[in-house]
Amino acid sequence: MSVPVKNSRGRARLRLATVLALVALLVTGPTVAWSLWSTETSVTTTATAGVVTPPSGLRCDTRSLLGLLPRVELNWQPAAGPTPEEYRVILSDGTNSARVDTVDGSTTTVDLTVDLLSDGVVGWLLALITGGGQAIVAIEAVHESGWTSAQTNSVPVRLAPTGVRCA
DSSP: OOOOOOSHHHHHHHHHHHHHHHHHHHHHOOOOOOOOOOOOOOOOOOOOOOOOOOOEEEEEEEEEETTEEEEEEEEEEOOSSSOOSEEEEEEEOSSOEEEEEEEETTOOEEEEOHHHHHSSOOTHHHHHHHTTOEEEEEEEEEOTTSOBOOOOOOEEEEEETTEEEEO
16 A cells, blocks of 8 residues: 655655664564474383393313323303304403404304414413413303304313313
8 A cells, every 4th residue: 555645745754764774674674483383292112131141061071092182072061042243262360361263153162272272361360370270161152243242151170281171
């Protein structure tokens, strides 16, 4: 709707009002609108922790050829449930422990020899070997995610320069 203006003063006032309105819009700029809402929702869920079942029934048998260079054969029952990715052979002196071997998850037997035990295991193992000391061996299952089981029952082994025997 337009308003007829009869004189030049009226037109000047209309132009001035239009210019002031535009300047006011440009100066104030965009404005922020605040709003608030809320809702109540209940969600119920359950979570379970994964458990890797350990192997069981660890047995130790001493094997040798004519009593020379004895070695230890470890046997165990597979972990219940899905086949683990791997089994780890853990050797401990009661204070320190080290992984001395890793075997595929379908394997349930491993041989321990002096060579195997001396590869990559910390210096305390050398003291056990030269002193004829006793160590403890256990097995743990490893899931493909990297989670490990508790260790099996442990079995003692005696380490000597000539070989390894079940204690």
